[in-house]
Amino acid sequence: MSTPIALPFDLSAGTVELTREICDEASVSGAEAHLVDRLVATLEGFDHLELIRHGNTLTARTNLGRAQRVIIAGHVDTVPINNNLPIRRELVDGIDHLIGRGTVDMKGGVAVQVALAAELTDPAVDITWMWYDNEEVSSDLNGLRLLAEARPDLFEGDFAILGEPTRAEIEGGCNGTVRIEVRTRGLRAHSARAWVGENAIHAAAPILEKLAAYQPAQIEVEGLVYREGLNAVGITGGIAGNVIPDECMVHINYRFAPNKSADEAIAHLTDLFGEWDITVVDRAEGARPGLDAPLAKRFLTALGVPALPKYGWTDVARFSALGIPAVNYGPGDPLRAHADDERVAVAEIEDCERGLRAWLSTSDLD
Structure with missing residues (x-):
């Protein structure tokens, strides 16, 4: 079976139509190769861009000798169709x-970036554009992570x-996340003679009570208020309909503000659930807002939009x-991400395009 020819996208049609075309090129996580082939075909004729492909992650950068460099990135994969x-x-x-x-998460943003990468031949700062794969799945597959390990030199930048x-506003930093499995133990028995066993599912009731009563904190970090969350996201237990279960597992996700580390978040979970068996299954550090950087301040001023927490x-x-x-910073309401009726307002795509173009062309950035 022959490989489909990678045709370039039509940049002359504008970012809204480009969003449609990029979205219609299906690229569920793990199947991004042809979309990246098309991005290469679209940008390879532009002399002001150096293209570097690592797997299914594409970098396009200017090398104009500017005093500062901005990295602008977006993932090209989506959740299943x-x-x-x-x-x-x-x-x-x-x-x-x-x-x-994909309209929200996040091909509208990618379309804006691709269009501007081609258009901005003489920006006020050097720009490194990055489009990467496998963001929606396990971190060990994340194209941005793999690129950083293989080519740390590409991550030299000021902002x-x-x-x-x-929603075409600016969201600084992000919460961190930790997932744990909390297990209760019991003793198997026939359900007709339950009194000779110990029900591990029943023993999980205090865990669920703690979660239901928990009041998540709202924590201010560098002027932005991050709302935490602690929730059960899964529960398993039991082996048959006539057996008292000897094990139950409650899967818990803690979203923590970027004023604390993942280790501190795990210590907090240990304080809450330490009387049971705990296994940490996932952890990722948060990020502080970063809005005090000089380029970030100019970005906020230039766009004139609110700064909010992520x-x-x-x-x-x-x-x-x-x-x-x-x-x-990108078009689309994050509450619509992954929804079956995922949708982005056309005006937000256009707002982001105007905002980035104007800022990257501002003479006082360099």
């Missing part, structure tokens, strides 16, 4: 929208922008860990 491709353009509550998988959906974890944390201040 559920009868929501091809993209539709419709009015929703009187507002023009693109509807379908980073991640095109995650923010409640979910995003790859700004990877930039933060490398010492690069980073913010989230």
Whole structure:
């Protein structure tokens, strides 16, 4: 079976149509190769861009000798499709929208970035554009992480922008996340003679009571208030309909403000659930807002939009860990991400395009 020819995207049609085209090129996590092939075909003729491909992560950068460099990144994968491709353009509550998988998370942002990468031949700062794969799945597959390990030189920069959906506002930093499994133990017995056993599912009741009664904190970090969350996200137990279970596991997710480390978050969970068996199954550091960096301040001033906290974890944390201040900025309401009726307002795509173009062209950045 022959490999489909990678045709370039039509940049002359504008970012809204480009969003539609990029979304219609399905790229569920692990199947991004052809979309990245098309991005290469789209940008390889532009002399001001140096293209570097690592797996299915594409970097395009200018090398103009500017005093400062900005990294602008976005992931090209989506969660699975559920009868929501091809993209539709419709009015929703009187507002023009693109509807379908990837419009919010985050191909609207990618389309803006690709269009500007081609257009901005003489920006005020050097720009490193990054489009990476496997963001929606396990961290060990994340293309940005793998690129940072293989080519740390590409991550030299003074400021980073991640095109995650923010309703065309600026969201600084992000919460961290820890997931744990909490287990209760019992003794198996026939359910007709339950009194000779110990029911591990019943023993999990105090864990659920703690979770139900827990009041998540709201913590101010550098002027932004991050809302934490502590929730059961799964529970398993039992082996058969006539057996008293000897084990139950409650899967818990803690979203913690970036004023604390993952180790401190785990210590907090240990204080809460330490009387039971705990296994840490996932951890990711948060990121402080990064809004005190000079380029970040100019970005806020130039766009004139609110600065808000990012409640979910995003790859700004990877930039933060490398010492690069980073913010989230892109079209789309994050509450619509992954939804079957995922949709982005056309005006937000256009706002982000105008905002980034104007800021990257401002003479006082360099």
